[in-house]
Amino acid sequence: MYIKKLDKPSASSPFWEGVHDGIPIGLGYFAVAFSLGIICRSSGFSVFQGFLASLLNNTSAGEFAAITLIGAGAGYLEIALVTLIANARYLLMSCALSQRFSPDTPFYHRLAVAFAVTDELFGIAIARAGALQPMYYYGAMCMAIPGWSLGTAMGIIAGSQLPGRLVSALGVALYGMFLAVIIPPAKKSRIILTVVLVSFAASFIANYWDVLAALSGGTRTIILTVAISALAAILHPVK
Structure with missing residues (x-):
């Protein structure tokens, strides 16, 4: 009987490419999750509870909001609504991501x-x-998810012992990841560069414009994303 020998995953396979690209994301998540761990500890979470919460909730703003509300003794409905609003932008991301898969x-x-x-x-x-x-x-997820959940657990264990300035400095790593995501495509396309710069300016204005400043960060993100991407699609449609 002939048994086909399975090929070992090569370094250039999609999975390992995802692992490679996910390493800096996982490291960034690990650093940022330290501050989340501090909030978890002050809200009465054990190490295992904080780890499990981050393992099952891969979101920064939503989890920060939920953990804070839990610590304040909020009800289930309030926590659910706040989490939904904070994470609503992922609905748009999921729609865009679904279109990138093969039919x-x-x-x-x-x-x-x-x-x-x-x-x-x-x-x-x-x-x-x-x-x-x-x-x-999947390869990128294998790096990002452990980084976020383990960082939360370590933050609960040691975060409260670290100086506040050090915890704040660790949070800068996340912004570095954002720059690493947007700079390469912006250098290749003037259209993308323009959209990025307009997004920066619009986000800054939205923080101080009374009409939008009263809204949550997630809601502002949705409004700006839809408006700017729609305008870019109208002016520079992809053939």
């Missing part, structure tokens, strides 16, 4: 990828040329 991609792959749609993972996935391969996203 014959099975539903279970789409469902698994939807478990970890974050800003940074979305950024590296959407920037890849051609159809998005689920194995690439």
